[in-house]
Amino acid sequence: MAGNHDYLKSTSYYRNYPWQGPVHMFLSQRPACMEFAEIGTCVYGLSYEQREITQSLYDAVRPQKRQPVEILLVHGGDEKHIPFRKNELVKQGYDYIALGHIHLPAELVKDQMYYAGSLEPTDKNDTGKHGYIKGEIKGGRTRVQFVPFACREYVHMEVKTEKDMTGRELKEKIARSIQERGVQNIYKMILMGFRDPDTIYDPGRLDTYGNIVEILDETKPAYDYEKLKTLNTDNLLGQYIESLADAKEGSIEAIALAEGVQAMLEAKGSKI
Numbered sequence: 001m002a003g004n005h006d007y008l009k010s011t012s013y014y015r016n017y018p019w020q021g022p023v024h025m026f027l028s029q030r031p032a033c034m035e036f037a038e039i040g041t042c043v044y045g046l047s048y049e050q051r052e053i054t055q056s057l058y059d060a061v062r063p064q065k066r067q068p069v070e071i072l073l074v075h076g077g078d079e080k081h082i083p084f085r086k087n088e089l090v091k092q093g094y095d096y097i098a099l100g101h102i103h104l105p106a107e108l109v110k111d112q113m114y115y116a117g118s119l120e121p122t123d124k125n126d127t128g129k130h131g132y133i134k135g136e137i138k139g140g141r142t143r144v145q146f147v148p149f150a151c152r153e154y155v156h157m158e159v160k161t162e163k164d165m166t167g168r169e170l171k172e173k174i175a176r177s178i179q180e181r182g183v184q185n186i187y188k189m190i191l192m193g194f195r196d197p198d199t200i201y202d203p204g205r206l207d208t209y210g211n212i213v214e215i216l217d218e219t220k221p222a223y224d225y226e227k228l229k230t231l232n233t234d235n236l237l238g239q240y241i242e243s244l245a246d247a248k249e250g251s252i253e254a255i256a257l258a259e260g261v262q263a264m265l266e267a268k269g270s271k272i
C-alpha cells in the first residue's frame with residue numbers, strides 16, 4: 001500500500017507497474033480486502049491518494065471472516081494521517097494489525113499490533129534497534145517477535161572526560177568506546193565531565209573511524225579555585241569563590257560556582 005509520502009497521484013508509477021509474484025498492491029483509497037485462499041488469509045488495507053487524510057478510514061473496515069486468518073494493514077495514526085484509537089481497532093477482531101508510518105519500532109498491543117519501523121535507521125535521531133516483526137498465527141493465536149536486522153545503528157553516546165585528559169587521550173577513549181559498541185554504527189558523541197580550563201578539544205581530530213556525525217562538548221572547565229581566589233582577593237570574582245567555597249561536588253552550588261566563575265572570566269577576557 002502507498003503511504004502519505006509516496007501517495008497514489010494520477011501519475012504514480014504504482015498504478016501501471018506490473019506487480020508480480022508475492023507482491024500485491026492496494027490501488028485505491030477505498031478500503032479493500034485481498035483474499036489469499038491458498039494460505040487461508042485475508043489482508044485489508046488501502047492506499048493514500050493524497051498527502052493527508054484526516055478521516056478515520058480504518059474505523060469503517062471490519063474483518064469479514066472470509067478466511068481463517070485476517071490481517072489489517074494500517075498506515076498513519078497521527079491526526080493528519082488516518083487517526084485511529086488502538087483499543088477500537090484491536091477490538092474488531094483481526095488476527096494481527098501491521099502498522100507503518102513512524103520509523104521506530106513500537107508495540108501498541110502485545111502480539112496484536114505493532115509499528116515495524118524502518119528496516120534501517122533513516123536519520124541520525126533514529127537511535128536504537130531497527131528490524132522487522134516476525135509473526136506466527138496458529139490455531140487462532142498470534143505470536144510475534146521483533147527481529148533486529150539493520151546493518152547499522154545510530155548511537156548517542158556520552159563520553160566522560162577527566163580534568164587532566166588530553167585531546168589525544170580523549171581520542172583514544174572515544175576510539176575504544178566505538179570499538180566496544182561497534183565500528184559499523186554511526187555516532188553522536190556527548191562529551192561530559194571536566195577538562196583543563198586551558199584545553200579545548202578539537203572535534204575534527206576525535207573521529208578515528210570516520211563514523212561520528214556530531215560531537216557535543218558539554219565539558220566544564222575544572223578551575224583551580226584556590227589559586228583563582230588568591231589572585232582575586234580584592235574583587236568580585238574572589239568574593240564569589242569565597243562565598244561558594246563549601247559547595248559539595250555535584251550540588252547546585254557547585255554548578256553555580258563553575259558557571260559563575262566561567263562567566264566572570266569570560267567577561268574579563270582573561271585566562272588563568
Ligand SMILES: [Mn+2]
Pocket residue numbers: 003004005075076100101102
Ligand atoms: Mn508515512
